Amino acid sequence: MEMESSGIIIIDKPAGITSAKVIALLKRKAGLCKVGHTGTLDPFATGVLICCLNQATRLARFFLHGHKKYQGTLVLGMETDTLDITGKVTATCDQIDFPVKRIQDVFRGFVGEMDQSPPVYSALKHHGVPLYKLARAGKPVQKASRRVTISSLEILRIDLPKIDFQVACSGGTYIRSLCADIGAKLGCGGYLQRLRRIESCGFTIDQSITLENMEILASQGRLNSNMICMSDAISTMKGMIADEMVSRKIFYGQPINDSDLTGDWIESDTNDRYNGFIKIVDIKNNLLAVMESEKEDGTYDYCCVFHP
Numbered sequence: 001m002e003m004e005s006s007g008i009i010i011i012d013k014p015a016g017i018t019s020a021k022v023i024a025l026l027k028r029k030a031g032l033c034k035v036g037h038t039g040t041l042d043p044f045a046t047g048v049l050i051c052c053l054n055q056a057t058r059l060a061r062f063f064l065h066g067h068k069k070y071q072g073t074l075v076l077g078m079e080t081d082t083l084d085i086t087g088k089v090t091a092t093c094d095q096i097d098f099p100v101k102r103i104q105d106v107f108r109g110f111v112g113e114m115d116q117s118p119p120v121y122s123a124l125k126h127h128g129v130p131l132y133k134l135a136r137a138g139k140p141v142q143k144a145s146r147r148v149t150i151s152s153l154e155i156l157r158i159d160l161p162k163i164d165f166q167v168a169c170s171g172g173t174y175i176r177s178l179c180a181d182i183g184a185k186l187g188c189g190g191y192l193q194r195l196r197r198i199e200s201c202g203f204t205i206d207q208s209i210t211l212e213n214m215e216i217l218a219s220q221g222r223l224n225s226n227m228i229c230m231s232d233a234i235s236t237m238k239g240m241i242a243d244e245m246v247s248r249k250i251f252y253g254q255p256i257n258d259s260d261l262t263g264d265w266i267e268s269d270t271n272d273r274y275n276g277f278i279k280i281v282d283i284k285n286n287l288l289a290v291m292e293s294e295k296e297d298g299t300y301d302y303c304c305v306f307h308p
Contacts, residue, residue, distance in 0.1 A: 005030075005032060005053060005054050005223075005224070006053055006054040006055035006056045006230060006306070007053055007056050007224075007227035007228055007229050007230055007233065008050060008051065008052060008053070008056055008059075008203070008227065008228040008230070008233045009026065009051045009053060009209070009214070009223070009226060009227055009228070010048055010049070010050060010051070010203050010204075010205075010207045010208040010209070010228070011026065011048075011049045011051055011208060011209065011210075011211065011214060012046065012047060012048070012049075012205060012208035012209065012210050012211075013041050013045070013046055013047060013048075013049040013211075014046055014210070014211060015043070015044050015045070015046050016043060016044070017043060017211075018043050019037050019040045019041050019049055020040075022037070022049055022051070022211065023035050023036065023037055023051065025211065025214075025215075026051055026053075026214060026218075029214065029215050029218040029219070030053075030214075030218040030223050031218075032053055032054060033054055034053070034054050034055075034057045035051055035052065035053055035054075035057070036051070036052050036057045036060055037049055037050060037051055037052070038050040038052065038060045038063035038064055038200075038201070039063070039064065039068075039171070039200060040123055041195075041197060042084070042086075042176075042195070043086075044084065044085060044086055044194075044195070045195040045196065045197065046195070046196045046197070047070075047195075047196040047197035047198055047205055047208075048197045048198065048199060048200045048203055048204065048205055048208060049197075049208075050063050050200055050201065050203055053227070055230070055306050055307075056230050056233065058304040058306070059230060059233060059234060059290075059304070062201075062234055062237075062274065062277075063200070063201040063203075064171065065170075065171035065172065066171055066200065066201030066202065067151065067168060067169065067170055067171065067199075067201070068168070068169055068170075068171060068173070068197060068199060068200045068201070069166070069167070069168045069169075069197070069198050069199035069200075070166070070167050070169075070175055070195055070196060070197050070198065071156070071164070071165070071166045071195075071196045071198055072164070072165055072166075072167070072175055072179070072192055072193075072194055072195040072196065073162055073163070073164050073165075073192070073193040073194040074162070074163045074165060074179045074182060074183070074190050074191070074192060074193070075161050075162055075163075075190060075191055075192075075193045076093075076096045076098075076160060076161040076162075076163065076183055076186065076188050076189070076190045077092060077093045077094065077095075077096040077161045077188050077189060077190070078091070078092050078093070078161075078189060078190070078191055079091040079092075079180065079183065079189035079190070079191060080191045081120075081121065082119065082121040082176070083119050083121070083174075083176035083177060083179065083180045083191055083192060084176045084179075084191055084192040084193070084195075085191065085192065085193045085194070087121065087191070091189055092189070093187075093188040093189055095187075095188055096160055096161050096186075096188050097160065098160070098186060098188075100158060102186070103155065103158060103163065103186070104155060106182055106185050106186055107153050107155055107165070107182065108153070109185065110150055110153055110178065110181065110182060110185075111150050111151075111152065111153050112149070112150060113147060113148070113149050114147070114148060114149075114150070115145040115146065115147060115148075116145055116146060116147075116148045116173065116174060116177050116178070116181075117142065117143070117144075117145045117177060118143045118145075118146070118174055118177065119174055119176050119177055120132075120134075120140040120141060120142055121136075146172065148169060148170050148172055148173040149169060149170040149173075150167060150168070150169050150170075150173070150178070151168040151169060151170075152166075152167065152168045153165065153166075153167045153168075154166045154167075162193070166198075168199075171201075175192055175195055176191075176192045176195075179191060179192040180192075202235075202236070203228075207228070209226050213226075214226075229285065229286075229287070230286075230287040230306065231279060231281045231285045231286065231287040232285070234274065234279055234287075234290075236274060237274040237277055237278070237279045237290075238265070238266070238274070238277070238278050238279070239265070239266035239278060239279040239280065239281060240261055240264065240265050240266065240278065240279075240280050240281075241264045241265075241266065241280075241281055241282070241283060242280045242281065242282055242288055245260075246260050246261075246280065247282055247288060250280065250288050250289045250305060251288075251307065253302070253305065255299050255300075256291060256299065256300045256302075257297075257298045257299045257300065258298045259298075261278075261300075266279075266281070276292060276293045277290055277291065277292060277293070277303060278290070278291045278292075278293070278300070279291075286306075286308065287306050288305070288306060289302060289303075289304065289305045289306065290302075290303040290304050291303060
């Protein structure tokens, strides 16, 4: 049944491969109908790639804008056109012998909310065309800056010109741009040499499997052993255990109102990302539906419905 193959797999994406290629491999090796990811990693980057399998692709919207955590390496004294190690060098500077306190002060200045300009080499689109394609064609487009939040920015090691760091940030933050901005603030320029995503939307690198392990498990028919079920994937969303009557109404797409939601409620953590949504599960913790908060007439809108 599709429900048995619907859930979340966290892949530790290796360097040198696109996120789309990872999805294609997972789909082919596991013989899945639908697979999607919830946030691209650049080919040179590694780490957490959230992969939604089959019916779980309907949950992807809930994992697109959550907070993320990265570890990376900034190299000072050099700028590239892509703001990372894959680009062409556009400027250099020999004056990088900064005191540790100066570096620490600059890093601290980037914690909080700020406007950030997306790189001209990015997957964002302009009139339907990815920016990186326009840039490669010699027609770079600079998108308007957008508000991002850096929750924490910690220096792990300084060995100039390299600085290892860890950053927690809002979805949509470009770490390449952050590195370039830090280099600009120091007055010497900088680029991102290494990037590893260690957390995304509450999923951590400890929950991940490598591509090699994915292929082994898929060949043995044991991929489910590393799958996070759909209900657990949105564990912090307010939820209710449906009785037989509510389960039947959901199965037939009938209206759900306040009087139906009288079953046992599931304890959940406060999470603003899920405000306005309610998950409904059966007694076996199978996810039946995600509903949007009630309207003035006391009914709830279906966001997505799942069937065994």
